[in-house]
Amino acid sequence: MATTAFVLDEEQQRFCAQVREQAVERLLPLAHQDDPALGERVNRPLLEEMGRLGLLARLFPGGGRSAAALDLCLLRESLAQVSTEAETALALQGLGFYPVVQSGSEAQLARWLPEVASGRAVAAFALSEPGAGSDAAALALEAKPDGAAGTDGGWRLSGEKCWISNAPEADLYTVFARTGPEAGARGVTAFLVPADRPGLTGEPLDMISPHPIGRLRFDGVPVGPADLLGEVGGGFRVAMRTLDLFRPSVGAFAVGMAQAALDAAVAHAAAREAFGGPLRDLQSVGHRLAEMATRTEAARLLVYAAAAAYDANGGTGGGASRSGGLHGPTGRAAMAKLFATEAAQYVVDSAVQLHGARALRRGHLLERLYREVRAPRIYEGASEVQLSIIARELYR
Numbered sequence: 001m002a003t004t005a006f007v008l009d010e011e012q013q014r015f016c017a018q019v020r021e022q023a024v025e026r027l028l029p030l031a032h033q034d035d036p037a038l039g040e041r042v043n044r045p046l047l048e049e050m051g052r053l054g055l056l057a058r059l060f061p062g063g064g065r066s067a068a069a070l071d072l073c074l075l076r077e078s079l080a081q082v083s084t085e086a087e088t089a090l091a092l093q094g095l096g097f098y099p100v101v102q103s104g105s106e107a108q109l110a111r112w113l114p115e116v117a118s119g120r121a122v123a124a125f126a127l128s129e130p131g132a133g134s135d136a137a138a139l140a141l142e143a144k145p146d147g148a149a150g151t152d153g154g155w156r157l158s159g160e161k162c163w164i165s166n167a168p169e170a171d172l173y174t175v176f177a178r179t180g181p182e183a184g185a186r187g188v189t190a191f192l193v194p195a196d197r198p199g200l201t202g203e204p205l206d207m208i209s210p211h212p213i214g215r216l217r218f219d220g221v222p223v224g225p226a227d228l229l230g231e232v233g234g235g236f237r238v239a240m241r242t243l244d245l246f247r248p249s250v251g252a253f254a255v256g257m258a259q260a261a262l263d264a265a266v267a268h269a270a271a272r273e274a275f276g277g278p279l280r281d282l283q284s285v286g287h288r289l290a291e292m293a294t295r296t297e298a299a300r301l302l303v304y305a306a307a308a309a310y311d312a313n314g315g316t317g318g319g320a321s322r323s324g325g326l327h328g329p330t331g332r333a334a335m336a337k338l339f340a341t342e343a344a345q346y347v348v349d350s351a352v353q354l355h356g357a358r359a360l361r362r363g364h365l366l367e368r369l370y371r372e373v374r375a376p377r378i379y380e381g382a383s384e385v386q387l388s389i390i391a392r393e394l395y396r
């Protein structure tokens, strides 16, 4: 079978089928997604099962020192077709720990990688603040030099992080704080902060997003040189390199959701009788399904192209330097994330429309997807931010 122009080879197709099968048999029975109250808690049994299946370890190939974007996308797309809860739990483990994989020390990796890859420890990525979302470089969490911290050259973290997935239940946080007086991206440093550090507290936030999200408060939390991720002042680049890898994979999550909605709509339109025949015989229904299928496939191809561009670039998307033009990893990642998340919104909404009232019944696949599909257009760079990135790459 051809392996170019984004036809998956047989091994990749087998991998996707195997992940979907494992998700149906081993993960769905552990998922909480029909119970919104339980969905506000980290589902540790589900995460540990993904550890046992080896799915989390696939997030950190090469002993944690390399990352394959296409592999990550296939994993996310396949899981999302079966269980968005399992998909999101896996993705957050990757997002939270990738700064350590990318920029952490051998000691940090040795301490945490086995725990995170087995699902015994829960990771979270803490960048956003009440005053710094799309404009992440405006973050204000202060890292103040602290001789009294007992560590030569330590800091105390003070301030707040908001909208942090897996907070406040995670076991470790990758945290971005301001160590220097320099404005914007300069002066930001990344730290690995274990959840049991004194002064770190948090609370859950009630959101239309069926995974746990919370706020974190830092009240003089001590961190030292051993907690650094990369260099002092290099933290914004750590965050951007992490997002370069994960952005196309948010698109893959969206493609998985769109495919699940499309499959449900095709089946329903064949089975539902109205006006003397199946719904799908109405031309307007057939056209809507065709539009849904076309947008889903276009999104998939953009996602695979972006992931392949990232991998071809040696596992880097360009980071803060943002190089490569429209067809470089950064431009492609932005196009993939933008198009796939917007397409998935259209496809899921269309599937709801074609199902009629039954789709809105609590617990229905489409009711869940309708809630889930909204947030990816906002996080990891809102659609408007992706458009700005694409325009900048276009003008290069």
Ligand SMILES: Cc1cc2nc3c(=O)[nH]c(=O)nc-3n(C[C@H](O)[C@H](O)[C@H](O)COP(=O)(O)OP(=O)(O)OC[C@H]3O[C@@H](n4cnc5c(N)ncnc54)[C@H](O)[C@@H]3O)c2cc1C
Pocket: 124, 125, 126, 127, 128, 130, 132, 133, 134, 135, 162, 163, 164, 165, 166, 207, 209, 213, 375, 378, 379, 380, 381, 382, 383, 384, 385, 388
């Ligand atoms: C479900 C969910 C999970 C999240 N998980 C995490 C997490 O784990 N870690 C983390 O750090 N953060 C997380 N976030 C936060 C997320 O990254 C921010 O919500 C996002 O960066 C947008 O910031 P904001 O919400 O403050 O919106 P704002 O920055 O206030 O933007 C609001 C809107 O203004 C418009 N806008 C903003 N900037 C521009 C621009 N340059 N050009 C044109 N229009 C613009 C867009 O329409 C945008 O949606 C999560 C958010 C959600 C919803």
